[in-house]
Amino acid sequence: MAVEIQIKNLKKKYPNGTEALKGIHLQIEKGQVFALLGPNGAGKSTLVRILTTLIQKDTGDFSIGSITPPNNPSQIQKYIGVALQENELDPNETVTFLLQFQGQLFGMTRKQAQTRADELINLFQLGSERNKKAGMLSGGNKRRLHCALALVHKPQVLFLDEPTVGMDPLARHTFWNVISDLNTKEKVTILLTTQYLEEADKYATQMAMIIDGMIQYAGEVSEFKHLVHPNENASLEDSYLSYLKTLTNTEKE
Numbered sequence: 001m002a003v004e005i006q007i008k009n010l011k012k013k014y015p016n017g018t019e020a021l022k023g024i025h026l027q028i029e030k031g032q033v034f035a036l037l038g039p040n041g042a043g044k045s046t047l048v049r050i051l052t053t054l055i056q057k058d059t060g061d062f063s064i065g066s067i068t069p070p071n072n073p074s075q076i077q078k079y080i081g082v083a084l085q086e087n088e089l090d091p092n093e094t095v096t097f098l099l100q101f102q103g104q105l106f107g108m109t110r111k112q113a114q115t116r117a118d119e120l121i122n123l124f125q126l127g128s129e130r131n132k133k134a135g136m137l138s139g140g141n142k143r144r145l146h147c148a149l150a151l152v153h154k155p156q157v158l159f160l161d162e163p164t165v166g167m168d169p170l171a172r173h174t175f176w177n178v179i180s181d182l183n184t185k186e187k188v189t190i191l192l193t194t195q196y197l198e199e200a201d202k203y204a205t206q207m208a209m210i211i212d213g214m215i216q217y218a219g220e221v222s223e224f225k226h227l228v229h230p231n232e233n234a235s236l237e238d239s240y241l242s243y244l245k246t247l248t249n250t251e252k253e
């Protein structure tokens with residue numbers, strides 16, 4: 001399998017002294033749906049922010065495709081799509097406008113950008129929302145728009161930080177259909193973080209468990225479950241909870 005994202009000994013300390021990443025080594029193969037899991041404050045968003053060049057690493061290296069950021073910001077922006085946990089949308093612009101504008105930012109003509117905006121509005125079932133201002137959207141529809149915006153330029157790698165927070169069950173189902181299709185039909189590599197472990201269980205092929213700025217496990221989702229519950233048909237959530245419990249007990253000993 002070709003490697004899509006390679007991370008070596010990545011470290012990040014925020015100016016207030018918080019050591020968010022303490023030496024991350026990780027390899028993500030092309031074509032995976034890769035779930036980055038771990039407790040609140042573990043460092044997931046920090047890692048995503050660094051990989052998407054929004055903030056800078058302290059030390060270590062990483063590459064995405066054949067690009068080694070941050071030297072080539074425009075190359076990386078074309079290659080990846082990003083929907084972050086804390087993204088801001090311009091509240092006074094409509095859904096259609098924001099999608100078209102994004103397309104034009106990526107060099108599309110007005111016509112191409114309109115066509116792409118329509119495609120994404122259909123894909124994410126935002127038809128009834130298309131003329132609403134972003135500030136007026138419900139939380140779940142904002143998340144759909146974030147994901148649509150991340151896909152305007154048909155990226156090879158998609159970073160999604162807690163993409164389904166606030167989505168209702170139907171929206172979540174639709175969202176995962178779209179993401180699965182992108183992954184299987186268009187071979188887009190997906191790196192996502194989520195606290196909804198049943199989603200990761202159902203859709204992710206590989207995962208990493210990050211705890212306190214360090215990777216504690218990286219590999220197949222099925223292997224992780226087997227490791228924690230060798231003889232059971234346990235869910236990822238059961239395995240995750242047992243795994244955390246084991247770590248806490250080991251620390252106490």
Ligand SMILES: Nc1ncnc2c1ncn2[C@@H]1O[C@H](COP(=O)(O)OP(=O)(O)OP(=O)(O)O)[C@@H](O)[C@H]1O
Nearest residue numbers: 014015016018020039040041042043044045046047
């Ligand atoms: N801008 C910042 N300045 C200082 N510390 C920060 C900043 N952003 C995050 N942190 C700290 O870095 C650590 C990792 O945070 P991060 O947001 O990466 O965690 P996370 O795994 O994404 O958590 P969550 O599941 O809650 O989203 C935490 O201790 C957090 O408080």
Ligand SMILES: [Mg+2]
Nearest residue numbers: 044045046085
């Ligand atoms: Mg986060």
